[in-house]
Amino acid sequence: MIRLDIDLSYLTQNFEIGTQRLNQYGSKSIDEIMEAEAEQGNTKAAEYQQEVTNDPKELLKLFKLSNARNRYAILSQLNSSDLEYFLNFLDPSDIQMGLMFFTKEKILDLIYDLPKNKICSIVFQAFSIEQFLKMIPEKEINKFFESDKLDKNKILEFVETLPPEKLNKMVEQYMFKEEGKLQQDNNWSQEHVVKWLDQLQPEKFKKALQYFEREEKQDLILYLTKEDKNLLTEFSKNALTFPLKQLDKVDIVKNMNKLEPDDLIKMANELPDDLLAVVITQIDPMVFAELLSKNFQDILAEIGIGNV
Secondary structure, eight states: OOOOOHHHHHHHHHOOOHHHHHHHTTTTHHHHHHEEEHHTTOOOGGIIIIIIIHHHHHHHHHTTTSHHHHHHOOOTTTHHHHHHHHHHSSSHHHHHHGGGGHHHHHHHHHHHSSSSHHHHHHHHHHOOOOHHHHSSOHHHHHHHOTTSSSSSSHHHHHHSSSSSHHHHHHHHHIIIIIIOOOOOOOOHHHHHHHHHHHOOOOOHHHHHTTTTTTTHHHHHHHHHHHHHHGGGGSSSSHHHHGGGGOOOOOHHHTTTTTTTTTHHHHHHTOHHHHHHHHHHTSHHHHHHHHHHHHHHHHHTEEEEEEOO
């Protein structure tokens, strides 16, 4: 039995059942009361199902579904699959705020499980690309250059803009640490360095880029992603989620508003049923009444008079 603070005056006015007689029915549901009344010759009670349970507007009035406590009392009796069904009728922003019931660690885990492009929709709403590149570990920046999707011509185009001293420093570091050689001539021209890079095997080319100073590597990534934001998905999930750890839970959730409703629903479904029911209580009362009338007549039959 689901006990609700229903509108008793509605029963009196529409079905001619006084408060004293209602009290005599004790623990019976409204459905059972109407059946008993109909058997006693109350013709109005015989029309209860047609006029109330099949009419969302009347359901809204009788069961006072505008009252959040009444909505919760019903939702708290539903199973997991039924609760999941109701989630589809919530405003995405309500589901989003429902994620606040999770711990920060759990939210980060849920984000980590998303495809990279969706993680990017959160991260790069919270941070600019410049901020992101300053925050992540340098090893993650180096991993970016291992991607096969980077345009070599664009990279060389950028390298041509760097001063010779920075280029020579990169070559010197690469030669010493990768080839075990000391660069004999530390005054290569830009043209010389670009030609040298261009002639390297692909894997050595990728490795050479990692010997630029962090500032140059960050600038190169900015140069590449300016025209192709999709390249940001070449960062690892560890890199993409790293800056989010610096935010408070409320700020993380706030920046999840570009996720698809299906993504939010999938996340919310990991809440315990009692908390999920609290989230769904935010549903529009009229929509709730329509869904109950159309698909949950069995639930309506269990509603009785009481306080929630």
